[in-house]
Amino acid sequence: MEANGSIGFFDSGFGGLTVLKSVVSVLPRFDFVYLGDNARAPYGNKSFDLIHEYTLEGIEFLFNQGCELVILACNTASAKALRTIQQNELPLLAPEKRVLGVIRPSAEEIGNYSKSGFVGILGTEGTIKSASYVLELNKTSPQIQVIQHACPLWVPLIEEEAYHTEAGRLIIAKDIEALFNKNSQIDTIVLACTHYPIIQPIIEELVPKGVQVLNQGPLVAHKLEDYLFRHPELTKRLSKQPQTRFFTTESASYFNEHASKIFGQVVKAKHIQLTS
Ligand code: DGL
Numbered sequence: 001m002e003a004n005g006s007i008g009f010f011d012s013g014f015g016g017l018t019v020l021k022s023v024v025s026v027l028p029r030f031d032f033v034y035l036g037d038n039a040r041a042p043y044g045n046k047s048f049d050l051i052h053e054y055t056l057e058g059i060e061f062l063f064n065q066g067c068e069l070v071i072l073a074c075n076t077a078s079a080k081a082l083r084t085i086q087q088n089e090l091p092l093l094a095p096e097k098r099v100l101g102v103i104r105p106s107a108e109e110i111g112n113y114s115k116s117g118f119v120g121i122l123g124t125e126g127t128i129k130s131a132s133y134v135l136e137l138n139k140t141s142p143q144i145q146v147i148q149h150a151c152p153l154w155v156p157l158i159e160e161e162a163y164h165t166e167a168g169r170l171i172i173a174k175d176i177e178a179l180f181n182k183n184s185q186i187d188t189i190v191l192a193c194t195h196y197p198i199i200q201p202i203i204e205e206l207v208p209k210g211v212q213v214l215n216q217g218p219l220v221a222h223k224l225e226d227y228l229f230r231h232p233e234l235t236k237r238l239s240k241q242p243q244t245r246f247f248t249t250e251s252a253s254y255f256n257e258h259a260s261k262i263f264g265q266v267v268k269a270k271h272i273q274l275t276s
Contacts, residue, residue, distance in 0.1 A: 005237040006031040006245075008062030008070040010055065013041035013159050013250075015195035016073030017262045019102065022217030023071075024244065026225050031239040033065045036259070037274060038250035042155040043076045044124025044193070051126065055081040056089060057274040059099055061247070068237045069098045071224070075123055075192050078103045079130035098234060102194065103132050105223035106216040111141025113214060116187040118145050120179045123192035125150045133192055147186055149179040151193075158195045161258060163202060172199065176206045190214045198262055247272045 009016045009023075013036045020034055035058050037043075043051050055077040062070045072078045078101030085099055110119060121133045128150035137144050153171050157163045163172065180186060189211060191197055197215040204213050228235045246269035248255035259267040 002239075003237050004031075004066060004239045005068030006033045006062075006066050006239060008032075008059075008065065008067030009034045009073045010058040010062060010070060010077065011036055011072075011074040011194055012043040012054075012076065013038040013155070013195070014198065014255075014258055014262055015155070015158070015193060016071075017259055018194050018197040018215065019071065019073040019217045019220050020244070021263055022215075022221040023224055026218075026221040027228070029240050029242050031241055032244040033062055033067055033247070034244065034269075035062055035247045035272075036249070036255060036269075038159065038248050038255060040249060040274075041159050042124065043074065044126050044155055045152055046126070048080050051077055051080040052084055054274070056085060059085065060093070061272065061274060063094055063097060065245070065247075067097070068234060069100070071220070072099065072101045073194050073220075075102055075132075075194060076126040077101070079127045079132040098231075100224075100227070102216055102220050103127075103192075104136055106190065106192070106219050107133060107136035108140050108223070109219045110137060110188070110190055110214065111144055113212060114144060114188040116185050117143055118147060118183055118185040118187060120183075120186040120189040121146055121148045121192045122151055122154075122175070122179065122189060122196060123148070124155060125152045127192055133190070145183070147179065147183045149175060149182065151175040151196075154199070155193065155195050158198050163199050169202065172202055173206050176203065180208065186211065188212050188214060191216065246270070249274055 082101040248269045252269045252271045255269045
């Protein structure tokens with residue numbers, strides 16, 4: 001029997017496209033399904049209960065689309081909902097399927113990048129308050145000093161494409177300044193929100209010279225490749241007929257216009273509703 005399973009990507013909006021783009025370039029032979037919950041973004045400042053509820057709805061939708069594996073391409077959902085879903089809901093919902101996040105695979109790699117040993121983490125309020133990167137980096141690279149800063153306005157700026165405005169740039173500059181005020185020895189910044197690579201050129205203009213800015217997309221893509229290699233029982237259920245389908249809870253035309261620019265290809269999404 002031919003394998004027909006897909007790999008699903010879930011995010012609050014456009015951010016997960018930055019991860020999907022890297023994954024498609026590393027694993028071009030697979031079948032992908034993307035779901036952006038744009039109508040309910042941002043997730044970053046929402047409660048644990050809401051993020052859990054929305055994320056679970058997204059995962060169920062992706063499972064119903066034939067996904068065998070779902071990547072929470074959202075740090076906030078990975079920080080707030082992943083563990084509960086893996087432990088409580090997944091065993092009842094679909095014990096043979098898998099749900100993975102983006103924080104652990106990124107944390108496993110980050111330690112290889114810093115020379116000074118001081119790493120800045122920029123993320124949503126939810127991700128920063130969860131201290132997930134601090135905890136994970138303490139395990140994988142205990143020599144690294146982690147300096148965190150929450151940028152609660154960045155996701156709304158990106159979802160609205162308002163980052164090029166004077167006010168938008170000022171907000172971004174102020175947050176970067178605030179991070180370096182906490183510690184000036186930072187030599188590596190992790191964009192710990194999948195939306196942030198969309199404004200990476202602006203961030204790179206604003207950070208001090210010599211500071212590297214890490215997009216977690218390529219890190220996650222290589223970790224996923226490795227994961228599929230180590231889990232042949234899952235990989236053999238995945239379709240090797242390459243295609244990518246897109247779904248959004250916002251209007252499809254709004255999503256298509258922005259997503260096509262971010263993804264670098266024409267995107268034709270379908271509108272869906274997740275609320276029951
Ligand atoms: N892309 C999501 C993340 O990585 C953004 C969350 C939000 O909607 O605030 O955290």
